[in-house]
Structure formats: C-alpha cells, structure tokens
Amino acid sequence: MNDLECPIPSAIHPAADSVDTQSAVWMRRFGLCANEIERNRLTHSGCGQLAARIAPSATRQTLQIVSDFFIWNVSFDDEYCDEGPLSRQPGELARTVSLIHRAIEVPESELHKGDRYACAMLDIRRRLDAYATPSQMYQWLMAMRGWFLAETWKAGNVAVGRIPTLDEYATLRLYSGGAMVFPVLTAIVENYAVSLDSLEDRRVKALTEIAASLVAWMADIASYGKEVARENGGHNLVSVIQHEHGCSPEWATVQATAMCGQMMELFLRSRDSLAPDAPAELHRYLQTLGHYIRASFDWCHASERYAYGDMSAVVSKEDFTSQTNSPLQASSIASIAWWWTIDNQISVALRRE
Template sequence: MRVVLAPRYCPFASPAHPDAGRMTERGGRWLNGFGLGLREPERSRMLNNDCGEFYGRIMPRAPAGRLQLAVDWCTLMVAFADAHCDEGAAGVRPGDFARLASRVLRVLEVPRAVMGPPGDVLLAAVRDLAERGRTWSTAAQWARVVEEHRGWFYGVLWEFACRAQDRTPALNDYAHMRQHTAAGPATLCWAEIVDGVEIPERDMASPAVRALRELAFTTAAFDDDLFSYGKERWLAARSAHATGCRLNLVDILAQERGLPVHKALEEAVALTNRLTARFARLREQVLPTASGPLRQHLDHLSTLLRGNAEWGLRAGRYSDPDGRHPGAVVTTGSFTDTAPPAGAPGIAALSWLWELPGYG
C-alpha cells in the first residue's frame, strides 16, 4: 500500500528529544509491568508507536524524568485507543466503551476509587498516572486533565454513533469534532504539568488562544488522517468488521465532493496547509502580549504541528499496521516553505477561526 502526499506547509522547527528512544522503551516496560504480558508481535506493535519520539518532538528540551509521565500516558492511551476505540469488533460496541471510559474518568478524578474488577490492567495504569500527575500538578491543571479526557471520550462516542448508523459524517461535522476524536487537548494537557507552570485561565479562555488550540489540534488530527490512510485501508481489506462508515478526512472529502482518492489526498493536504498558515499568522499576533506560561504553551502547539508531521511519516504505527508486516504501508511526504492562499477554507464549522475581532 503506497500513499504519496503533496508538500506540507509547516514553518516550525521540531527537533527530536535526545532521550526519545529510551523513553519509548521505558514506557513499554512501565505498561507491561502492570501485567499486560505482551509478547510478539503485540510488543513490537506497541513500541512501533514510538511515543518517546512523538512527545519528545513536542517538548524536545524537557527533562526526561518529567517528560516520561507524558510518554507513559501516550503509551497507555494509544494502546487503549487501538483496543477499545478504533479497530476490530470493539469499534462497534459503544456500551463496552462507555462503561470503560466512565471508569477511567472516575480514577482520574479520584485515584483511590475502586472501579472495575480486581487486577484490571488499564485502570491500574491509569491510577498510577493519576497519582504521579496529581503530585506534580496544581488543582487547575489536574481539572483540565479530567475535562480534556471527558472531551476525548465524548468524541469517541460520536464516532461510535457514526459506525452504528453505518454513516460517513459530513465534512462540516467531522471538521469540528476531529480535534476531540484524536484526543488533541487530552494529549497536550500533560505538557503543562511537565513544565511545572500553570497557564492562567484568563489566557486559556481567551478567543484567540481557543482558536490557536483548535487550529493546532485540528491540523494535527487531519495530518493523522493522512498518515493513517494507508493503514486504515490495509486493515479494512483484512477485517471481518469493516463497515461503510468512513472516519478519515480523505474518504470524507472523496465522498462529499465526488473526488478520486488522489484528488482527495491533495485537497486534504491543502486544507491542513491553510489551517497551518492561519495558526502561524494568529500566533504571531498573540505572542507580543502573551504571558510567559502562555508563550511556552504556544511553543508546544507549534512543535506539535511539525513534530506530529515528522513522527507520522516515520512511525511504525502506520507502516506496520498489525505488528506483523513491517513496510506493508509506505507513506511519503515532504515539506515546503511556500505558504498557501490566505482565507478560510469554506467549512462553516471552522470559519470562526478567521473571524476573530481584532485579528485579521
């Protein structure tokens, strides 16, 4: 399976963390230590997610000891998503997911709460993360962790509804939900804890910062659709649980606009480029008056955009779909310094990102 992507506009740097490989290994050992008992090829598949590389590119200068918290979360939650949200029979059982998600949220809220059967590996790992995270975080930071996970699980349940109806969503619906279904806010909430600096709520609640966060999370999620497109088609061709529902930007563009796949791929890249350009311009307008913590947060959003793109083009998560077929999917892409045309992309749910008073 080969996927060729048009050049991606992303004018940000995202160097790799020097301890990325070791953090990935430690994350795998940490999760296996709860009794997961992974053997090959499942262990290789987990390490192929390369969570140290992913989060290390978001925070390339963070102390490895503190950053390990975010890498461990990523290791657990990617495995959780694969097992309970996205693939196979689990992807059409919303009741099972809702029950499990409610337990995860309760353990995040109250780590000592007894939820689920004794020895539940997932909840034991979540409890460990919650206890470590609460030790390092402020009350406001931890409240954000819980709420961002609630938003993620809400997004996943929306995906379950699409599958249950065997319905590919409209582009306008998908565009505003994708930041949540991809766990964008739930991913980056750990960065604030790793930094050890609380971002004032007045900053986080401002329309311009809300727009920057939505732009970054939506763009990164659309990029994920590009990197995972080949993997999804490869798995669908071998699955007994495939449906007519498509939850990928490329498929949605192809269906809604009557495009062949190669044209839909081009339009998807063009959309991510336009979103990135808007993010870059709005960021430059916000930075001069940003507080120190907010400036740091905007830096992380910038490295997320480039780092996620760099990671996605290399991650074994996408090139080895099931842990048994290295190189089964080859996705090639590149970067360009040429900015796309300015202006909103004509998606109603996203138009507000270009309509902020005082920010042209």
C-alpha cells in the same frame, strides 16, 4: 502529506530513546494492546520519540509520563476505538470509558481493577498529581472526558454504517484520539501554568483548536493506508472527503493536504500576531502548541505506526498542481470557520494601531 510544509523548527528531548524503551516495558506491565503482535508493533512505533518532541523541556521523569500516556493512547485507540469489537458497540464503549474516567477522577481508590486500561491510566494520574495544579488537573480530566465522548460518537456512527459530514468530522476529530489533551499535559510536565482566563481568550482558544486539529488531520493523511487495511467505518479525513465529494482517494488526499496547509498558515499568522504582547507563561504555551504541531509532522513522516503507507505519496506533482487550482477551503467548514473570524479581528486591530 509530502507537499505540506512545516516551518516550525524541530526540538527533541535528549532522553527520547530511553523513555521510548521504558514505555514499552510499562505497556507490557499493564498488558496493554490486544496481543503480543500488536505490542511488538507498538514497541517500534516511536511513542517516546513523539513525546520527546512534544515536551522537549520536560525533566527526564516527567517526560516518561508523556511517553507512557502516548503509548496508552495508541494502544487504547487501536484496541478499543478503531479495530476491536467496542469500536462498533457505542453503549459498551460508553460504559468502558466512563469507568476508566471514574478511575482517574478518584485516585485515592483503585476502582475497576479488572480493567487494564483503567489501571494504567490511574498510574499516570497519580504520577501527574505530583506536578499538576488543581486547575491543571481539572483541565486534564475535562479534556479526557471530551476524548471519550467523541469516541462513543464515532462508535455510534460505525455501528449504523454512517460516515460523518466534513463539518461533523471537524468537530469529532478535534477531540477524538485525545488531541486536546496534549497541550494541557505538556504544560504540566514542563512545569508551567497558564491562567484559565488566558486559555479561554478566544484568540488562544482558536490557536489551541487549530493546533489540535492540524495534528489530527496530518495523522489522518499519514494513516489512511493503515486505516483502509485494518479498520471499518470511514472515520478518516481522506475517507470523509472522498465520501462527501464522490472523489478518488488521491484527490481527497490532495484536498486534505491543501486544507492542512491553510490551517498551518493561519496558525503561524495568528500566533505571530499574538506572541509579542503575550506574558511569559502564555508565550511559553504558544511555543508548546508549535512543538505539538512540529512533533506530529515529524512523527507522521517517520513512525512505523503508519507503515501501511502514506496515500499522498502516490499523488503525482501534476495531479497536485491541477487539482488544487480550486482547493477545498477549511474556512468554509462551519464548525471551525470561527478561527478565521478571530484572525480577521486581529488583523483589523493591528491595522488600527
């Protein structure tokens, strides 16, 4: 990912270090992660730093919610979805995530108290209730449901040794790992709300999906070495390209990076065309999406979570130049091609003006 540029400016909340420390305490209080080795690794992964970059305008108190949510996200992803036995048992994973989701749907009770992940996420839900509007809470719950559904799809693939096509993966990765949850969560903790009509505007919807996918794809490139070393199943963008095109991991990494660059350009162009006429709250949401992308870009370069190495680092400049003369085009992936359709419509409208 060393050849990918992100011109969006960095921003960070001044309480980054303190929320990071407190999240490690919170993680241990609920007993998250498979063992103490994993807890120590996660303590040094910089979850609070990422939260502080995603939500730089949150209060200290609400920023802690994001940081705790993110450390829950990473521990759950590692223990249940990527590396533990449930990663190969779709039925059991579906049961587990359904119970967790029911626990956060009914904050008045303490359902499924025997599940530490359900208890920890219920704690987050109750803290969010103090700040979220009913509409925002509904959006958050729906985004969580989409995340959990995608993880069961992935587990089903792993159980039968199936690697998804690139088109399938673009859909799966949009939701897996909670990528679509963070824009909703950030608006809550930064104390602003965008109308559902605005969020469902096809231009805004496209920008949200581009941001979430770009965050996820950058993480895939950065985590490729870790995932090859620790996981099975081939559910990484680099692995999917490698499988679909019968190529080396180095070539696949170059292509993944090139497609991220295409998406970055599309996001910036579409955002900049929409922002001038956007009302105040929507304008702030567009800033949130930019912070989200930049936060992931910075975290992927710095976090110890990806200490197994960045595959792109082994690709020479000569390889990059020669292999991207005809790069894969993200716009040719059927499930996300509509982003470029919306962009073309915006461009035509601007020319008419």
